[in-house]
Amino acid sequence: xxxxxxxxxxxxxxxxxxxxxxxxxxxxxxxxxxxxxxxxxxxxxxxxxxxxxxxxxxxxxxxxxxxxxxxxxxxxxxxxxxxxxxxxxxxxxxxxxxxxxxxxxxxxxx
Amino acid sequence: xxxxxxxxxxxxxxxxxxxxxxxxxxxxxxxxxxxxxxxxxxxxxxxxxxxxxxxxxxxxxxxxxxxxxxxxxxxxxxxxxxxxxxxxxxxxxxxxxxxxxxxxxxxxxxxxxx
Numbered sequence: 001x002x003x004x005x006x007x008x009x010x011x012x013x014x015x016x017x018x019x020x021x022x023x024x025x026x027x028x029x030x031x032x033x034x035x036x037x038x039x040x041x042x043x044x045x046x047x048x049x050x051x052x053x054x055x056x057x058x059x060x061x062x063x064x065x066x067x068x069x070x071x072x073x074x075x076x077x078x079x080x081x082x083x084x085x086x087x088x089x090x091x092x093x094x095x096x097x098x099x100x101x102x103x104x105x106x107x108x109x110x
Numbered sequence: 111x112x113x114x115x116x117x118x119x120x121x122x123x124x125x126x127x128x129x130x131x132x133x134x135x136x137x138x139x140x141x142x143x144x145x146x147x148x149x150x151x152x153x154x155x156x157x158x159x160x161x162x163x164x165x166x167x168x169x170x171x172x173x174x175x176x177x178x179x180x181x182x183x184x185x186x187x188x189x190x191x192x193x194x195x196x197x198x199x200x201x202x203x204x205x206x207x208x209x210x211x212x213x214x215x216x217x218x219x220x221x222x223x224x
Contacts, residue, residue, distance in 0.1 A: 100152035
């Protein structure tokens, strides 16, 4: 099946620091999505990307659709404690079947 | 505007039993997808329903089946439960007429198999 690899697997950072994470796939994607999941909840959509090279922001979050269409990046600026959670990339390489990455767990130390 | 709702929140079953999970999509959505999320992993696609038919299926055995009703709500049925079926089951909804549009998730049903 489709493999989406995220790195790093986990991050422990100080409040106020910037965060960078990425996601790579073995296939070309036409859409990249970034979700955040907190304990006991379902994933919540953060950013959607639809075009290679696209750079989209949502508050302190910025995501980019890689030019090769096989990768995507998520940056969080000036992290705060409520940024804690697991961040997943996802997308449909073909059809309507969405694949999710392995996740990046973020811990913010006040 | 109601989001995706799932019931029950938690469920405990024993091996060999059968279970039915329920999902109501976000208002305005007509497509429902089901995912299984094991502890520490990302969601894995089970199948997708629209127009009351299964349209796409992931790599899951036919012990996993579903149904979609005319009001777009959906059920996930799992027969002959195994210990490995213990997971968070997530429902996501979207609009079929908008390909690649993001899916919106419910908070899931936590299924524990004893």
